Amino acid sequence: MNNKMDTVTEIRAFNRFYTEIIGLLGQHILDSGYSLTEARVLLEISRTKNAAAHKLADVLGVDRSYMSRIIAKFEKEGLITRQANKNDSRASDIRLTDEGRRVFRELDERSNCQIMQLVSGLGEEEQAQLRQAMKTIKKFLNTAPATLVIRPFRESDVEYVIERQLSLYETERGFSSDIWKRYLREGVLTLIGRFNPELDNMYILENNGAPAGGIAVTHADAETAQLRYFFIEPELRGLGAGQKLFETALAFCRERGYRRAFLWTVSAQEAARGLYAANGFKITETGENSEWGVPVLEERWDLDL
Structure with a gap:
């Protein structure tokens, strides 16, 4: 029982620590005008030929009204196009424009730069240990296993x-x-x-x-x-x-x-x-x-x- 409680305590402490890290990274990515959530939305759209707002909201765990505001912002800025879905008149197919792909790649690079700064003080061996530790965490705490x-x-x-x-x-x-x-x-x-x-x-x-x-x-x-x-x-x-x-x-x-x-x-x-x-x-x-x-x-x- 003590071992289990020690594990619970350590996980909760790590969760608080990592939440603070994510909070810092989740602000507007290096003054780009886009948040980490918006970058994730662009990523999901890039993966799917015909994305839909309600599906994006479900996949990313984002409130649907918030997702609608993000999509409206992207459309206004020319990052996406919307077309009526052939099978569902209530839904629109969302695709990235060339400008949308350019912005996504820029945001991806900015996000990488943030992480690089975060680990810049670590040596090669320490970075290898960090990568392995993260793989271990994913392996043992994957409460929703991937359906591959x-x-x-x-x-x-x-x-x-x-x-x-x-x-x-x-x-x-x-x-x-x-x-x-x-x-x-x-x-x-x-x-x-x-x-x-x-x-x-x-x-x-x-x-x-x-x-x-x-x-x-x-x-x-x-x-x-x-x-x-x-x-x-x-x-x-x-x-x-x-x-x-x-x-x-x-x-x-x-x-x-x-x-x-x-x-x-x-x-x-x-x-x-x-x-x-x-x-x-x-x-x-x-x-x-x-x-x-x-x-x-x-x-x-x-x-x-």
Whole structure:
């Protein structure tokens, strides 16, 4: 009983501490004029081709009248467009405009800068301990477990795959050059344009009905598959979702009779590299690249199936 009470006391103390941290971060993000809640709304709209205000309110736990005011603000500022829903005349489909995507990426970067300032006094080992501690907390206190589904992509997923990777790589890795943006967008569209259902696939990970990551398999030749566009939304990292998605892609490769598979990544993707190594991939080629906004070391990883 004492151990349980000690746990309760420690969790409540941590909750008070973290609530204060969130309160500081939840104010207008570095004088941008947008709150953390508004940034989260933009994120959810970016993930869904046809978002609806009432669904956004439910997903984010936001009062519906407050959500209506946020949506009205976004529309006035040209961040979103609203169109009548074909199946429900009472609802509107909400989509980000180009300006909305630009503002979201800027807010995402500002939020990252806040967190960087928060941990700036920590060394590499301390930051690693912090990341592991947070993964542990998510693992043991996940009172509403994710409902994960892995499914083949639909046409409506293509823009999600492009936009989320552009956003994640820009905020997390600094990939911001026009060369990078063109490389990613044209690469995804080319994959879809030459898609062969007997040899290719793209899987979408869904969390509670919302897209939360993806991975593609495309044919390099009759015996070789390339894995591409592998990403997981931050909230699901460290919980095994990436492993499930990766295993699904490898199972497809074996089912289709490929003899080998390869992928390209960058050395900074430490968590992903650990996953590749754990699944038997080995580095076979490296090369420096300075065209994507920051210098990176590209790595090719290969696996005999």
